[in-house]
Amino acid sequence: MPVKIVTDSAADLPRELAEELGIAVVPVYVRFGEEVYRDRVSISEDEFYERLTHDPVHPNTTQPGPQDFLEVYQKLSSEGADGIVSIHITSKLSGTYNSALMARDMLETGCPVEVVDSETLSMSVGLMAIAAAQMAKAGESMDKIVAEVKKAMPESSMLFLLDTLEYLRRGGRIGKAKALLGSVLNLKPMLTVKDGELVPAGQARTRAKGMDKLFDFAKEVADIQDLAVVYNTTPDEAQALAERIGSVFDREKIRIARVGPGLGAHAGPGAMLVAIRKA
Numbered sequence: 001m002p003v004k005i006v007t008d009s010a011a012d013l014p015r016e017l018a019e020e021l022g023i024a025v026v027p028v029y030v031r032f033g034e035e036v037y038r039d040r041v042s043i044s045e046d047e048f049y050e051r052l053t054h055d056p057v058h059p060n061t062t063q064p065g066p067q068d069f070l071e072v073y074q075k076l077s078s079e080g081a082d083g084i085v086s087i088h089i090t091s092k093l094s095g096t097y098n099s100a101l102m103a104r105d106m107l108e109t110g111c112p113v114e115v116v117d118s119e120t121l122s123m124s125v126g127l128m129a130i131a132a133a134q135m136a137k138a139g140e141s142m143d144k145i146v147a148e149v150k151k152a153m154p155e156s157s158m159l160f161l162l163d164t165l166e167y168l169r170r171g172g173r174i175g176k177a178k179a180l181l182g183s184v185l186n187l188k189p190m191l192t193v194k195d196g197e198l199v200p201a202g203q204a205r206t207r208a209k210g211m212d213k214l215f216d217f218a219k220e221v222a223d224i225q226d227l228a229v230v231y232n233t234t235p236d237e238a239q240a241l242a243e244r245i246g247s248v249f250d251r252e253k254i255r256i257a258r259v260g261p262g263l264g265a266h267a268g269p270g271a272m273l274v275a276i277r278k279a
Contacts, residue, residue, distance in 0.1 A: 001080035003136040003145055006072055008064060008096050009039040010089040010262045011125035012230055017255075021133035024072050028096070028262030029062040039262040048261040049233050049269060058170050059265040063096040069103030077111035083142035084113045087129050087149060090196035091117045114146045119196040123228035123257050123275040124156045130226065131277070155225075155278040159201060159217040160191040160271065161210040167268030168198070207270075211241060214274045218245045225279040232259035233269045241272070 007013065009027045018025050027038040030048065032055060037043035052059065069086070076084055086104070091097040097117045104113040118125045128149050135145045162168075188210040192201040204210035218227060227249055231238035235258075242254045259271050 001082055002139060003083045003085060003142045004076045004081040005129055005133045005136055005145075006069070006076070006084055006086040006100075007125060007129040008088050008100075008262075009260055010094065010096065010121055011087075011129055012122045012257050012260055012263065013126040013129060014255075014257050015040070017130070021130060021137065023129050023133050024076065026064045026068050026072055026096075026100075028064060028094075028260075030261045030265060031060045031062065033057045037261070040260050043261060045232070045258055045260055045264075048264060052264065053269055058167075059261070061262055061265050063094050063099050066099045066102035066106060069100045070106050073103055073107050073111070073113055074109065077107065077109040081111055084111060085116065085132055085136075085142060085145050085149065086113060087116045087118055087125060087132060089121045089125055090119045090193070092119075092196035093121065093198070112142060114142065116146065116149055117196070118149075118156075119153055120156055120158065120193045122158065122259060122263055122273060123230050123255070124158045124193070124277070126257065127156065127226045127228060127255075127275060127277040128152050152277055156276065157221070157278075158193055158273055158275040159214055160189075160198075160267070160273045161204065161207070161214055162189045162191065162267060163207070163270035164268055165189050168266050211237065211272070214241060214272065215244050218274050218276065219248045221276050221278065223279040224249055224276055226255070226277040227253065228255040228257050228275045230257045230259055230271075230273045230275060232264050232267065232271045234272065237272060241274075245274070 006024045027041050030037045086100050088097045100115045188204040190201040229242045
């Protein structure tokens with residue numbers, strides 16, 4: 001059996017694509033008060049965003065526990081996996097990577113497991129997992145897959161457009177982006193990821209200007225291997241942006257994904273991002 005790929009739901013991989021490539025996705029936990037849900041398992045994206053915008057209780061998120069990962073590793077091992085490559089959201093924003101490391105150390109089947117801190121999030125992780133799964137399906141070795149993932153890390157970039165920083169502030173994940181707090185009302189914050197942390201990448205005076213910046217970001221990157229447009233509550237905008245980027249990059253290769261509850265709790269409604277993996 002080939003090497004198997006594992007990621008977490010903060011990678012925002014579309015379910016159909018994960019199933020097609022055989023990628024196991026371990027869900028993040030989302031909590032509204034005393035109610036606990038598993039990201040995209042016991043609460044859908046639509047249900048989550050309805051509650052996010054109308055429920056007076058602000059949601060919190062918790063990383064999967066070691067037992068969650070152990071169960072997945074044991075299952076894949078029992079099915080005859082030659083090895084497991086587990087690729088996860090940056091450890092500077094989540095404890096998911098550490099949970100996966102603990103599960104690897106608990107596994108007693110002898111199946112080798114390599115846990116990778118992607119130092120990024122959302123479909124930047126997803127694009128790495130997709131590339132790894134494609135290599136696994138082609139019969140590549142575990143060592144070669146891990147090397148390719150680590151090579152992809154510095155070649156991966158993303159740009160976020162948010163409607164507000166309020167949800168990041170509430171969730172305590174604002175980090176260096178707090179520098180944008182207190183800016184002129186209605187400016188749209190732009191963020192990126194650097195060294196595993198969210199950092200400011202400017203502001204847009206209007207949402208339309210922010211969409212222009214996302215397009216310019218994609219247009220200015222040379223040698224794009226994979227590209228994803230990721231939205232959470234504005235699918236029409238995502239389609240329009242994908243069509244626009246399709247004028248400078250092969251539209252058939254542009255993936256559209258949705259920010260799930262695990263990240264949506266911190267991004268808030270109206271989030272949009274472009275994730276790129278260079279060749």
